[in-house]
Amino acid sequence: MTGGTDVPAMRTETRARLRSVGAAAAVTLTGFAIALLALVVIGNIVYAAGVELSGPAQLVVSLVAIQGIGFPITALLYLRYRDLPLSYLDIKWPSLREVGIAVGGWLVIIVLIYAIAIIITVTGAEPAQNQAGQTAAENPEFIPYLIPLVFLLNAPGEEILFRGVIQNRLREQWGPVASIVLTASMFAPAHIISLLGSLQAMAITIAVLFIPALVFGAVYEYTDNLTVPSLTHAFHNSVLFGLVYLAATAENGTALLGV
Numbered sequence: 412m413t414g415g416t417d418v419p420a421m422r423t424e425t426r427a428r429l430r431s432v433g434a435a436a437a438v439t440l441t442g443f444a445i446a447l448l449a450l451v452v453i454g455n456i457v458y459a460a461g462v463e464l465s466g467p468a469q470l471v472v473s474l475v476a477i478q479g480i481g482f483p484i485t486a487l488l489y490l491r492y493r494d495l496p497l498s499y500l501d502i503k504w505p506s507l508r509e510v511g512i513a514v515g516g517w518l519v520i521i522v523l524i525y526a527i528a529i530i531i532t533v534t535g536a537e538p539a540q541n542q543a544g545q546t547a548a549e550n551p552e553f554i555p556y557l558i559p560l561v562f563l564l565n566a567p568g569e570e571i572l573f574r575g576v577i578q579n580r581l582r583e584q585w586g587p588v589a590s591i592v593l594t595a596s597m598f599a600p601a602h603i604i605s606l607l608g609s610l611q612a613m614a615i616t617i618a619v620l621f622i623p624a625l626v627f628g629a630v631y632e633y634t635d636n637l638t639v640p641s642l643t644h645a646f647h648n649s650v651l652f653g654l655v656y657l658a659a660t661a662e663n664g665t666a667l668l669g670v
Contacts, residue, residue: 446481478568513642540606551659591628
């Protein structure tokens with residue numbers, strides 16, 4: 412029949428799309444499973460050495476285990492499983508234009524987050540606390556050493572898994588726009604493991620995290636270079652830590668410049 416709906420083809424496409432979502436979810440869970448394994452191994456080594464980790468040291472171990480080991484290893488395993496080259500991740504040295512795009516993406520995030528912050532303030536809603544932010548606030552002297560780790564581990568590790576693998580996989584079946592939204596829908600809730608507070612507070616924070624996730628995905632789609640959203644992500648997180656540092660040092664009456 413000409414001009415009719417090809418039902419078998421639609422069913423095949425639907426199954427392919429559902430499989431891609433299932434694969435993305437499996438990759439996310441695998442990333443955290445490997446990260447947890449890395450945490451256990453490192454923790455046992457530290458315990459055997461008789462070393463007691465401070466709050467900042469625990470944060471560094473967490474960064475190494477999750478974003479430095481768990482997520483990149485998961486990405487490499489995924490590439491091996493599908494027999495894909497490393498170039499699939501689109502990791503390239505950024506041009507000056509792309510650095511500008513990364514900064515522009517960060518500015519967009521700032522504007523959107525500020526608008527959301529106004530809404531949260533007006534409604535009296537209470538977002539959840541981030542464990543990393545809390546540790547940084549309690550140990551502000553550690554923040555200048557933490558920011559380089561944001562650029563080297565935190566942002567690249569998360570972008571490799573969520574944009575380099577998951578968004579790329581979803582794009583194959585859903586196209587660019589839907590893949591950005593679906594990836595953000597997995598990226599934001601994944602942060603629940605680092606949140607403190609009630610379920611309502613966590614839901615508010617996850618909703619807020621959805622905004623930068625959309626920008627990271629859009630920047631990646633626009634540039635086809637994973638380094639660019641990694642820079643945007645790093646700018647965003649490092650500025651947040653910088654604000655925590657300024658607030659903590661101002662409260663303690665210490666100098667804000669020349670540190």
